[in-house]
Amino acid sequence: MTETDTPPVTASLDTDPFAPDVLANPLPLQARLRDAGPVVYLESHGVHALARYEHVHAVLSDWQTFQSAAGVGLANFREEKPWRPPSLLLEADPPLHDAPRAVLSRVLGPRALRGLRQAWAEDARALVDQVLRDTEFDAVTALAQAFPLRVFPDAVGLEEEGRHHLLPYGDHAFNAFGPPNALVDKGAPHIAGHAEWVNGQCTRERLAPDGFGAAIWAAADRGDVTAEQAPLIVRSLLTAGVDTTVHALGALLYAFATHPEQWRRLRADPGLARVAFDEAVRWESPVQTFFRTTTRDVEIAGTTVPDGGKILTFLGAANRDPRRWDDPDSFDLTRDPSAHVGFGMGIHQCVGQHVARLEAESLLTALAERVEEIELAGAPRRHLNNTLRAWGSMPVRVRTV
Structure with a gap:
């Protein structure tokens, strides 16, 4: 065998991507993974990892070979029972995935968002006016958490009482995609109460008659989905x-607090709000990782992954891959970030991404009208999660117009 005939050797690393220090700052590991090769074997969990944009994009786009139905976390649903009924969107493939996806795409479509635009713009201005009574505040609790919890539950049609369950429920769900570590253990004693409230909100009787949830149940009445599927689709919205x-x-607020020139650019051209949101999703990648499971023996860049093998795709690493992006570590509003994989790719791409963009546009526009400068007023603190890159606290100081 000549040297050119030698099969490639799969790189391996023993670093745990779910270790607290890595979750607090995943960028060094992401760079190591990208540089190590197109496929890297993670000894800590016995899975293959992909961190380069080309391969992450390809795997996320190929549901036939890399399925979601066996779980988008470390657990393999072929061998393990999931802790809750799997999501009909995130953890299902065609044909089971098709009808729920089609219904939710219509419910969250352009017509519904046009109806929300004015109300959300007014809600954003009201919240910003309230927050700006002080020139220093925590941008996470006062804005990043407060605005979605102000408008999205109303749009779904949830009851006012009990909405405090939403964030810890979602936090545990995303932690559960990782290994059973201390983060999962921390949420486990409380998840039953959170899940009980969330599941209760998914019933027809508990939902307001004019929200996203009621529209999903109306689709069940038409026969587009079954009555058994309807509450699980509503639950997908809440998760x-x-x-x-x-x-x-x-991520967006942190980007502007640390890039004053980009904030000035946005204020000069508020139409950049949606570009800013997608650039922040690329730059920080709130969803850092998702797993897929092979449906057959498959070769990726010279490495054979056996049927039933778990593959960990590093969305955050792909979104900063210098093979795809110029100056990837910079937050830059002159960039076209539209090809990022922060919302996934292919048939499992986030169906609610346009809702998130409208929330961001509403809040950012309101802030740009009132805030001339925004900067960090103290050291921000990360909130650790096995799947999400998040801030727990972000003290900021603003100068208003």
Whole structure:
């Protein structure tokens, strides 16, 4: 065998991507993974990892070979029972995935968002006016958490009482995609109470008649989905529609607090609000990782992953891959970030991403009208999660117009 005939050797690392220090700052590991090769074997969990944009994009786009139905976390649903009924969108593939996806795409479509635009703009201005009574505040609790929890539950049609369950429920759900570590253990004693409230909100009787939830039940009445599927589709909204938006807004606020020139650019051209949101999602990647499971023996860049093998895709690493992006570590509003994989790719791409964009546009526009300068007023603190990159606290100081 000549040297050119030698099969490639799969790189391996013994670093745990779910260790607290890595979750607090995943960028060094992401760079190591990208540099190590197109496929890296993670000894800590016995899975193959992909961190380069080309391969992450390809795997997320190929549901036939890399399935979601066996779980998008470390647990393999072929061998393990999930802790809750799997999501009909995130943890299902065609044909089971098709009807729920089609219904939710219509419910969250352009017509519904046009109806919300004015109300959300007014809600954003009211919140910003309230927050700006002080020139220093925590941008996470006062804005990134407060605005989605102000408008999204109303849009779904949830009861006022009990909405405090939403963030810890979603936090545990995303932690559970990782290994059974201390983060999962921390949420486990409380998840039954959170889940009981969330599941209760998914019933027809508990939902307001004019929200997203009622529209999903109306689709069940038409026969587009079954009555058994309807509450699970509503639950998908409540699982993935709050925490991810909160942390994307946190990423956006951090980006502007640390890049004053980009804030000035936005204020000069408020039409850049949506570009800013997508650039923040690319730059910080609130959803850092998702797993897929192979449906057959498959070769990726010279490495064979056996049927039933778990593959960990590093969305955050792909979104900063210098092979795809110029100056990837910079937050830059002159960039076109539209090809990022922060919302996934293919048929499992986030169905609610346009809702999140409208929330961000509403809040950012209101802030740009009132805030001339925004800067950190203290050291921000990370909130650790096995799947999400999040801020727990972000003290900021503003100068208003």
